[in-house]
Amino acid sequence: MTLIDFEKESAFIRIISVTRVPPFTFPHMSRRRRNETSDATTAPFRQLRSPWPPLDVLTPDDLARIHNASMQILENTGIELLDGEALEIFRKAGAKVDVGARRVWPDRDFLMGAVSKAPSSFTLHARNPAKSVVIGGDHIVFGPVGGQAYSTNYERGRRPGTLADLEELLKLVHCFNILHHGSDTLVEPTDLPAHTRHLDSTFAAFRLTDKTIMGHSRGRTVANDCIELVATAFGGLEAAQNKPVLIGIINVNSPLRYDDWMLGGLITYARAGQPCAITPFIAAGAMGPITIAGAIAQQNAEALVGIALTQLINPGAPVLYGNFTVDAHMRSGSPSFGTPEGAWATLAAGQLARHYKLPFRGNGSLSSSNVPDAQAAYETMMSLWPAILARTNFVYQGAGWAEGGLTTSYEKFIIDVECLAMMEALLHGCEVSDESLALPFINQVGPGGHHFDTEHTLSRYSTAFYNPIVSTRLQYANWVEAGSLDAAKRAHAKWIEALRNYEEPKLDEGVCEAMREFAAKRKAEIGERALTP
């Protein structure tokens, strides 16, 4: 039974089949080119701005209520800071502190006074100045995953992360310009010694891509090492003081506790004027109340304390308000990713960040799926859409997230890159102008014709629409003929192709050597000694 039979029978199919009449062969378009997907690695680097107003899910009353709840939490319950220096900073600034109990009860005036000193926007500098990014306002920066323990791909299977994996993933970050930002922890290089791994990771990140990167932030030694290593390329520590060149992620040990490692990192980054993304991670029902409003109130309290601390240390230091509240799956105890509750939390948290006039950090590719399947994709979209609508300035965990964050998947990375690129194209919008309204051509074609060969089409067809990276447009029979590959299998081919075409953005030889020397010196100094917070 052929399509033609159905054309007689189903109005809808008949309509759809109109475009199957040609396939029209455009000039200079070989048969081979007609079905291929985009070589996305040649897309230009450009920072994204949202043309849309952010979506407010909280009424002004509800927003005030959540803010007030956060203040009450801090005033009544307080927050634990497992670091003497952090406690001392709060004490000296006039907050209520019990050093023995390691707890702080900042009141609202104190807290908001400190928070108000943080900038609403800052520039994060890349070694290639054309790839520096603004974080704040209506700007949106996409970054890949970070912090994963395993890597997985269709080439070599699932395994603990290695330096080779990290380097490959860094190369992929460099290849795809929809990723504006890199990460030194795309996967943990577990084949390297734990005490000095941060030096290798951050150096690799700085060498293999010329985009902005993040550094390790676990404890003073590690944070200092990463900052000094990168500062080497910007004229040294003094030149890089208060010039954002390295971003650190500071997680909270929710509920209501910052540990010594994270506080050491926070203090070190803030003192150097390097941006921290202060991010409580709350699975509602586990590390916070099972009600999302309560979890958000707690997240808000936790985040504001870290943000205030950065401003007590270095007023005006760049800092991001981070959100990572999701729901715990109460039948298994695991956090759930890419859920309606997580989406709502993102939207509410974004609104709070705007209320405090702070740059907002959210997440892009969250999912609980263990494979790059339909669930992985719809959950990713259930993270990414709210991130965009919340006008997330720094979309972290934006490509490669798998297995609830335990693992970086190469195939998922490519699929996520497609999702990010589609979102960019959508935000880019469609021009409304005399040219794009095309009335003369609508009139020329008239009723019942087609637009394949108008001058309007011929002058635009090669660049008219979003060109997919991994999505197929092949009709069923052609797709079967091409091997019946699903999106994950095509993604496998795509990352292999991208790595094959990767060209290292050569670092200045002198800078490279100075960084190498610094890393070697620090490795020797650290040796086998245990790191401290």
Added chain:
Amino acid sequence: MTLIDFEKESAFIRIISVTRVPPFTFPHMSRRRRNETSDATTAPFRQLRSPWPPLDVLTPDDLARIHNASMQILENTGIELLDGEALEIFRKAGAKVDVGARRVWPDRDFLMGAVSKAPSSFTLHARNPAKSVVIGGDHIVFGPVGGQAYSTNYERGRRPGTLADLEELLKLVHCFNILHHGSDTLVEPTDLPAHTRHLDSTFAAFRLTDKTIMGHSRGRTVANDCIELVATAFGGLEAAQNKPVLIGIINVNSPLRYDDWMLGGLITYARAGQPCAITPFIAAGAMGPITIAGAIAQQNAEALVGIALTQLINPGAPVLYGNFTVDAHMRSGSPSFGTPEGAWATLAAGQLARHYKLPFRGNGSLSSSNVPDAQAAYETMMSLWPAILARTNFVYQGAGWAEGGLTTSYEKFIIDVECLAMMEALLHGCEVSDESLALPFINQVGPGGHHFDTEHTLSRYSTAFYNPIVSTRLQYANWVEAGSLDAAKRAHAKWIEALRNYEEPKLDEGVCEAMREFAAKRKAEIGERALTP
């Protein structure tokens, strides 16, 4: 290498692993229940309303420009109507008509005068009054696919659609209450004679679910048969006059042509006061300009002509403004589905429909993928999110769409149901109240504790969060132990389970018999005669 090793090394993993400490066993929760997904077939039927303001992607100037372009298209180029009665209706009402050329050039005052008579909202009645739905305003109705030629599933493979397939799919529509609406063309029953198939399909749809349904709309005979068949259950044709009980989809043969079949259907539905969804289908670059603004201007012109016609026939008749503008893939000639351009077109068209104060019909599960893979899911989300943000009152093609609309996939149907259900949960929002802010419990748990066993959690854990239908929350090792099933394979099991549990909502015996008799009588009358428009 166990997770514990990574906990020492990665702050992020350490944070994530906090919730892995229990898994806490709740009272009355057996080990088996802890990991199972939702029996979504027991979810209550409730109509959705959007709490969000719709997203305007057009500036007021751009909106006026597109409107003006549409008016110019109709005033200068005109539109072809391949039906004598339709031409005569326009002529009698005072429009400029060339009957010989079968073309109409309605001017803007004439057109907008007619369009303004259409209601902004109406109730579509189900045979079960509890399942009647409001179409318009901030209401959102989810419906499944319609018009597909093939069916495919993991049980029986891919084949031309049959009545057995249609019946199974209707049962699935009945099972999942996130679908508010049925369709008599979930797949074409190609094993039945083409001339009388509409009677079997519409009767099956009315019998197997008690939700609102659509009828065939291809030509006067078919449309009349479907309306009279369904009216039988509502007290006959007279009682059902102007009481919406059956919705018809009217596609336009873009560019700028309505054929005789569609006009016959439109006239018949409008005259009976039954709602038409007037939906041009434009692949930009093929049936309209390659620029989306131009394609939307053309779509707008085409849709408004059909809408005006319904009002010339029966002022106040219910009618929907439909959108189905996508981009043609210029390398293959096929329409592309679930793209950024399609998303933008949906948002722009929704804004136009609101401008004209008309209920808006869009699409939910569009994708070009040939399998229920990651592409199918992210493209579906690239259709569904804009549909929600455009405040689409009638989301058609919302579950089961595969192979660019040629085929209904059972597995994709289940995956789409999950996407729709997540969207409902998100729109439902999260309560902000003293109870949900949970301050006493945040205080009780204090820093560093967990919320698994608070009274707050224990009283809410069984219903706290969105409960997935097909998504897994299993951690990697448990997921492998459970068979390493991806979402599509789990969806396969879900639809089989749903069909097993299906209970037919029995139609009143007298009504059923009367409908059966009507269908038999009409089949005998039609016999082997070819249908006419």
